[in-house]
Amino acid sequence: MVRPLPLLMTALAAALAWPSGSVASTSTSAVVQEILDGNELFIERRQAQLREKAVAPELVRTQNSRGQLGFASGAAGRLNRFTQLRLGSSCFLLSSGQILVSGPQNGCTRSSRLSTRGTNYLITLLDGGEEEVAVLEGALELQPLADGRPLAGAPILVAGGNRVRLSSQGALLWQRPLTADDYAAILRGPLFQGFTAPLPGMAALESFVQRRFPGVIAAPARPAVSSDPLVATINRYRAQSGRPSLQPLPADLAARNAAYLAPVLDEVLNSRDCDHDRSRWGAFQERMAATARLMPTSEVIACPMPAGAWNPEVIVSRWMGSPLHTQILINRPRARAIDCVRLERSGRAVAICTLWSPVAGASP
Incomplete structure (x- = not known):
């Protein structure tokens, strides 16, 4: 779902200006590390190639393909099909689709800013403007936004093993723990299966999941x-x-x-x-x-x-x-x-x- 341009640019302005406590938040550039399911990954209007660099404020988007980016912060981001984000100076701005982030990389949407010193988290933008954030391991600080502007009140600390849902205007709808079935579905889903480029935080994620839900990591049959x-x-x-x-x-x-x-x-x-x-x-x-x-x-x-x-x-x-x-x-x-x-x-x-x-x- 494509957001109206004025709202998108308002959110982008907030993403670029909002201060961060993270030690490694920059997303001023990102390199294409992997493209799966065809070649429908684009930087602005041009078809992207492996090892091609996108720089702020360029738009990176997928159609019926998936891809992995290596951010300047050292983190990696995996984009699901039909996803788009714009690079910024303090975070990327996700405007549609789904992204998995592994490592020290801040993310923004129209309704939230996510600050981290390094974790594995998943952002999904839903029909109707709602947003779901799943912290797979580690922790992050979530600042609710309304049309790109911070809402009153303290940021929400979301610990690993939890997910939250926000309204299109940044209101917290619920916070719930991730179950073993949730982890199994994510780890066997499109942001993990088929990728060969490594994730910086994969070892920490596997260790965290194994401690909480023994057997989930080992469940998929592998050669x-x-x-x-x-x-x-x-x-x-x-x-x-x-x-x-x-x-x-x-x-x-x-x-x-x-x-x-x-x-x-x-x-x-x-x-x-x-x-x-x-x-x-x-x-x-x-x-x-x-x-x-x-x-x-x-x-x-x-x-x-x-x-x-x-x-x-x-x-x-x-x-x-x-x-x-x-x-x-x-x-x-x-x-x-x-x-x-x-x-x-x-x-x-x-x-x-x-x-x-x-x-x-x-x-x-």
Whole structure:
């Protein structure tokens, strides 16, 4: 829902002028870190690219895509579909949609200003002008606003594990605790699923949720990272060819690789079409090249088969019977690391191994 321009600009003026007690509130710029579900993320009227920077007072918006921004404060913000915000000097101004914020970043809407020194929180603008704020971990200070102007009274302190709803004029409608089901729905929802760019506050969020609701974090089924007979078998063939062993990925890159591969492996099992998802692969390569010292340069697929027939020796020997796969696994001298991820479901299994090389200009 698009707000009338005069109200939007009134709220923007308040957002820019309202003083803050936060030590890291600036949102004068933000860099596009990830785009999912197509390419409908825009900075003003131009289609945004990965690593492109938006600066205040530019408008960042999504249509039928999701995206992640890295704010100048060091925080990250994930935008759901059909979301728009404008960057300001002391906060961003959300005018429609939904955003997840992780880290020290203040946010504003027409009916509130949210001040934080670093937390994980979710803002949702609802039809009719109401607003819901969920503090997933940490705490924030909420100053109600009416048409962008502070209301009388002390700000509201919202602790982690609580959510509040405000009217379009900043009146507090209710405050309620988040339940285990609320957390499960959020963590399995569109602001978490499919993203591979890290959230600065994810470790704190996971720890907080695990203490309050053990099992919620572990509930979603995820593919297992192979420590894997596939890797050991590939390295044995490499040794026979006089090539050095491929090393395991660092834990942070292995986690991002598993997040990238989870939907790819799921689609391979669902479709029975054993092929690469080239658009996801290309986007993943770009993200890694921009944010890491290693990037994925090749991948090979162990096609779906009965889980009981899974045999790494047979799988790798088939790869070695293919000139292309032999070139990938043995004869690419820049390859340094390997990570294999396997998914098993309903008695069938599939795996993809990615080979990683140093990013150009980075030390190996």
